[in-house]
Amino acid sequence: xxxxxxxxxxxxxxxxxxxxxxxxxxxxxxxxxxxxxxxxxxxxxxxxxxxxxxxxxxxxxxxxxxxxxxxxxxxxxxxxxxxxxxxxxxxxxxxxxxxxxxxxxxxxxxxxxxxxxxxxxxxxxxxxxxxxxxxxxxxxxxxxxxxxxxxxxxxxxxxxxxxxxxxxxxxxxxxxxxxxxxxxxxxxxxxxxxxxxxxxxxxxxxxxxxxxxxxxxxxxxxxxxxxxxxxxxxxxxxxxxxxxxxxxxxxxxxxxxxxxxxxxxxxxxxxxxxxxxxxxxxxxxxxxxxxxxxxxxxxxxxxxxxxxxxxxxxxxxxxxxxxxxxxxxxxxxxxxxxxxxxxxxxxxxxxxxxxxxxxxxxxxxxxxxxxxxxxxxxxxxxxxxxxxxxxxxxxxxxxxxxxxxxxxxxxxxxxxxxxxxxxxxxxxxxxxxxxxxxxxxxxxxxxxxxxxxxxxxxxxxxxxxxxxxxxxxxxxxxxxxxxxxxxxxxxxxxxxxxxxxxxxxxxxxxxxxxxxxxxxxxxxxxxxxxxxxxxxxxxxxxxxxxxxxxxxxxxxxxxxxxxxxxxxxxxxxxxxxxxxxxxxxxxxxxxxxxxxxxxxxxxxxxxxxxxxxxxxxxxxxxxxxxxxxxxxxxxxxxxxxxxxxxxxxxxxxxxxxxxxxxxxxxxxxxxxxxxxxxxxxxxxxxxxxxxxxxxxxxxxxxxxxxxxxxxxxxxxxxxxxxxxxxxxxxxxxxxxxxxxxxxxxxxxxxxxxxxxxxxxxxxxxxxxxxxx
Amino acid sequence: xxxxxxxxxxxxxxxxxxxxxxxxxxxxxxxxxxxxxxxxxxxxxxxxxxxxxxxxxxxxxxxxxxxxxxxxxxxxxxxxxxxxxxxxxxxxxxxxxxxxxxxxxxxxxxxxxxxxxxxxxxxxxxxxxxxxxxxxxxxxxxxxxxxxxxxxxxxxxx
Numbered sequence: 001x002x003x004x005x006x007x008x009x010x011x012x013x014x015x016x017x018x019x020x021x022x023x024x025x026x027x028x029x030x031x032x033x034x035x036x037x038x039x040x041x042x043x044x045x046x047x048x049x050x051x052x053x054x055x056x057x058x059x060x061x062x063x064x065x066x067x068x069x070x071x072x073x074x075x076x077x078x079x080x081x082x083x084x085x086x087x088x089x090x091x092x093x094x095x096x097x098x099x100x101x102x103x104x105x106x107x108x109x110x111x112x113x114x115x116x117x118x119x120x121x122x123x124x125x126x127x128x129x130x131x132x133x134x135x136x137x138x139x140x141x142x143x144x145x146x147x148x149x150x151x152x153x154x155x156x157x158x159x160x161x162x163x164x165x166x167x168x169x170x171x172x173x174x175x176x177x178x179x180x181x182x183x184x185x186x187x188x189x190x191x192x193x194x195x196x197x198x199x200x201x202x203x204x205x206x207x208x209x210x211x212x213x214x215x216x217x218x219x220x221x222x223x224x225x226x227x228x229x230x231x232x233x234x235x236x237x238x239x240x241x242x243x244x245x246x247x248x249x250x251x252x253x254x255x256x257x258x259x260x261x262x263x264x265x266x267x268x269x270x271x272x273x274x275x276x277x278x279x280x281x282x283x284x285x286x287x288x289x290x291x292x293x294x295x296x297x298x299x300x301x302x303x304x305x306x307x308x309x310x311x312x313x314x315x316x317x318x319x320x321x322x323x324x325x326x327x328x329x330x331x332x333x334x335x336x337x338x339x340x341x342x343x344x345x346x347x348x349x350x351x352x353x354x355x356x357x358x359x360x361x362x363x364x365x366x367x368x369x370x371x372x373x374x375x376x377x378x379x380x381x382x383x384x385x386x387x388x389x390x391x392x393x394x395x396x397x398x399x400x401x402x403x404x405x406x407x408x409x410x411x412x413x414x415x416x417x418x419x420x421x422x423x424x425x426x427x428x429x430x431x432x433x434x435x436x437x438x439x440x441x442x443x444x445x446x447x448x449x450x451x452x453x454x455x456x457x458x459x460x461x462x463x464x465x466x467x468x469x470x471x472x473x474x475x476x477x478x479x480x481x482x483x484x485x486x487x488x489x490x491x492x493x494x495x496x497x498x499x500x501x502x503x504x505x506x507x508x509x510x511x512x513x514x515x516x517x518x519x520x521x522x523x524x525x526x527x528x529x530x531x532x533x534x535x536x537x538x539x540x541x542x543x544x545x546x547x548x549x550x551x552x553x554x555x556x557x558x559x560x561x562x563x564x565x566x567x568x569x570x571x572x573x574x575x576x577x578x579x580x581x582x583x584x585x586x587x588x589x590x591x592x593x594x595x596x597x598x599x600x601x602x603x604x605x606x607x608x609x610x611x612x613x614x615x616x617x618x619x620x621x622x623x624x625x626x627x628x629x630x631x632x633x634x635x636x637x638x639x640x641x642x643x644x645x646x647x648x649x650x651x652x653x654x655x656x657x658x659x660x661x662x663x664x665x666x667x668x669x670x671x672x673x674x675x676x677x678x679x680x681x682x683x684x685x686x687x688x689x690x691x692x693x694x695x696x697x698x699x700x701x702x703x704x705x706x707x708x709x710x711x712x713x714x715x716x717x718x719x720x721x722x723x724x725x726x727x728x729x730x731x732x733x734x735x736x737x738x739x740x741x742x743x744x745x746x747x748x749x750x751x752x753x754x755x756x757x758x759x760x761x762x763x764x765x766x767x768x769x770x771x772x
Numbered sequence: 773x774x775x776x777x778x779x780x781x782x783x784x785x786x787x788x789x790x791x792x793x794x795x796x797x798x799x800x801x802x803x804x805x806x807x808x809x810x811x812x813x814x815x816x817x818x819x820x821x822x823x824x825x826x827x828x829x830x831x832x833x834x835x836x837x838x839x840x841x842x843x844x845x846x847x848x849x850x851x852x853x854x855x856x857x858x859x860x861x862x863x864x865x866x867x868x869x870x871x872x873x874x875x876x877x878x879x880x881x882x883x884x885x886x887x888x889x890x891x892x893x894x895x896x897x898x899x900x901x902x903x904x905x906x907x908x909x910x911x912x913x914x915x916x917x918x919x920x921x922x923x924x925x926x927x928x929x930x
């Protein structure tokens with residue numbers, strides 16, 4: 001009754017009146033303010049940091065550098081000090097924090113911190129970093145502690161290497177009569193969430209550490225604080241209000257560490273560390289860069305027989321989540337196609353660029369760009385319709401993934417159905433390239449996508465439900481409302497199961513790790529599928545309890561009762577009923593005596609059947625389900641000026657089940673917009689020494705109103721049997737295909753192979769000039 | 773380092789959402805900072821404090837202004853309106869109905885621009901809408917939803 005409906009966001013009123021509060025909207029009288037001092041050089045030894053002048057400024061409470069608490073932190077590989085120690089590894093790396101009574105004083109004092117550096121050779125790209133004579137970004141790589149499946153190579157700049165070995169390459173190449181190869185590259189860029197990161201930390205005398213922050217990963221902060229600061233994790237309380245966009249960028253811990261150390265340096269007083277935009281862009285983790293090679297072989301008929309893929313990810317100065325992005329790109333390296341013989345090496349490579357973490361698509365946006373460009377090269381070589389080539393090789397139930405995970409119709413959506421729908425949506429049959437007049441061309445580019453929502457193997461989600469005396473439920477969950485509409489979707493899932501109106505379901509908006517049940521983290525398009533299952537489980541629990549309470553009063557067996565419309569009623573006679581409000585806290589008879597117990601529901605969902613990947617072959621089950629999709633971009637290209645307008649972008653995603661048509665469409669269309677912005681104009685520009693030349697939204701350009709094309713969104717619904725009502729993850733998938741589809745469209749339009757991003761008119765012009 | 777000229781404070785009066793407010797500010801304080809940190813009106817957001825993103829947009833004498841680009845003292849004697857002063861307007865409801873926001877961070881700024889557009893140019897066509905709304909950045913939506921919301925309240929749409 002509510003599943004599938006475009007229910008407006010339940011927090012709407014607060015968001016259109018300015019009342020929705022984000023981390024930086026909190027102030028308190030005793031609050032101190034931190035200001036970060038950033039490195040102006042990309043790679044250097046720190047000779048000295050003089051903080052004496054800064055400390056002398058009235059109102060300054062403390063100035064700390066990396067020496068205050070020299071610890072190495074990291075999610076899977078501990079390679080990064082919260083503040084630089086001995087050397088800096090990227091332009092914008094925090095080297096000190098000044099804490100003062102006001103932000104203005106902190107900023108002014110920060111300008112008085114004097115640091116002396118001895119420059120080291122700038123490691124400017126992954127391929128340069130892998131040369132034998134390259135400077136080392138981390139000399140002590142061999143001594144770093146590991147907290148997960150990560151394989152750094154000491155003495156080199158390799159932070160992680162993931163290997164996929166499937167089938168037999170020799171027979172794969174022998175069977176493929178046609179071979180194509182492409183090389184691809186793009187710089188690091190940024191998430192550009194509109195809310196800059198902000199953390200407020202108070203290290204109280206009781207030992208309680210309260211962290212109020214804009215994060216996608218609140219529960220992990222507890223573990224990280226225990227791991228690196230020896231704070232008992234039961235003493236870490238993380239509170240997350242509304243988060244102003246994350247896109248992966250708020251999934252790692254950075255400002256929280258620094259604000260905690262700053263608080264301890266100020267006697268435990270609360271310290272706010274709020275990024276200015278420039279710091280948020282380059283000082284905090286960014287979107288990974290890449291250099292890649294893809295080689296594909298196919299039979300004369302177009303059947304793929306072998307794929308050899310090398311990903312050299314530009315992870316910047318530290319690995320962070322980039323180490324896992326590398327793995328994620330590797331496990332789905334072929335794109336959504338059946339290839340029986342696969343060789344892939346995916347490397348997380350250290351450079352002296354801002355360090356990279358997760359970005360929407362988690363390795364897939366990047367990998368699909370390379371694979372889908374190569375698919376177009378192959379179609380061209382085969383003289384085959386690129387849509388037909390994709391259709392012919394589309395992954396299906398009965399096939400296996402590059403890591404040899406078996407597919408059935410539940411864990412894999414239906415790609416051929418997506419392709420069929422896309423074909424009519426974009427009117428493919430009207431032609432891929434149409435000359436409009438002397439110098440205007442319209443062209444369509446395609447990309448098929450997939451992504452598995454792999455989580456940590458030891459993870460899950462929870463949900464609790466309590467009742468108000470009017471019989472309405474309160475739902476508490478641990479996923480963060482970052483704009484994806486998660487609170488609304490959970491309200492719908494509960495309302496559907498309890499057969500009641502969505503507006504009567506109350507969902508706690510913020511996350512408070514002391515009371516909201518843990519959810520792994522708000523990433524990987526996983527909240528709907530994982531938390532949704534926990535909500536359904538909790539619903540079953542409260543329904544059973546309500547029936548038990550009602551059964552006593554009604555003199556019926558619990559199994560003869562139903563819950564719905566705010567009542568518990570007899571299934572053979574709905575007039576025999578009790579209001580939920582009358583029994584949710586036990587029933588009171590007219591004489592004041594009572595029966596039953598208060599109803600408190602609990603639900604949980606645990607990830608099962610995922611497995612670790614074999615370090616030599618990659619063999620393993622990286623995720624519970626794969627969401628597939630078919631996407632396209634149509635451009636109008638000016639052949640004289642090399643300028644273009646993006647006319648249309650389309651995505652058909654197998655959503656399993658659409659829970660909220662409005663938010664689902666918003667996720668896919670918004671995702672496409674982000675993918676097109678990245679692909680068409682976003683990248684950090686570096687000078688010859690690795691300084692970022694565009695650390696502002698004025699020079700780091702993102703798509704603005706009216707530059708967006710028309711968005712076409714459609715869904716296929718092949719149920720994922722474990723998902724709530726069959727739902728799959730869809731939060732990232734609109735983004736994933738856009739870079740490839742745009743590059744394919746422009747390559748067709750400009751009649752030159754465009755294998756780099758961003759696709760600026762200048763890049764297209766240069767490629768055309770080079771071709772001659 | 774005491775007595776730095778930038779630290780001197782003085783009292784000003786600001787007329788915000790039809791109410792008079794007094795605040796002790798520095799000459800260099802932006803209108804955005806005074807609204808947020810002195811008056812507790814945190815609806816306007818600091819997205820870049822460089823005039824690039826529009827998340828801080830308020831109305832000064834009925835005109836949308838990026839409050840990070842204006843000093844608070846410059847706003848003396850003007851009528852300032854913030855998102856908190858806007859209730860039950862058609863554009864706010866249109867943003868809800870058209871899913872014209874996700875995370876909500878840029879929303880106050882966009883709504884202030886849209887509201888002013890509807891007041892000043894009720895018959896605005898696509899070009900004018902684009903010209904006005906390019907001042908702001910939204911990173912979550914596809915902008916189509918925001919376009920649908922503003923068009924639904926402009927008069928020529930009926």
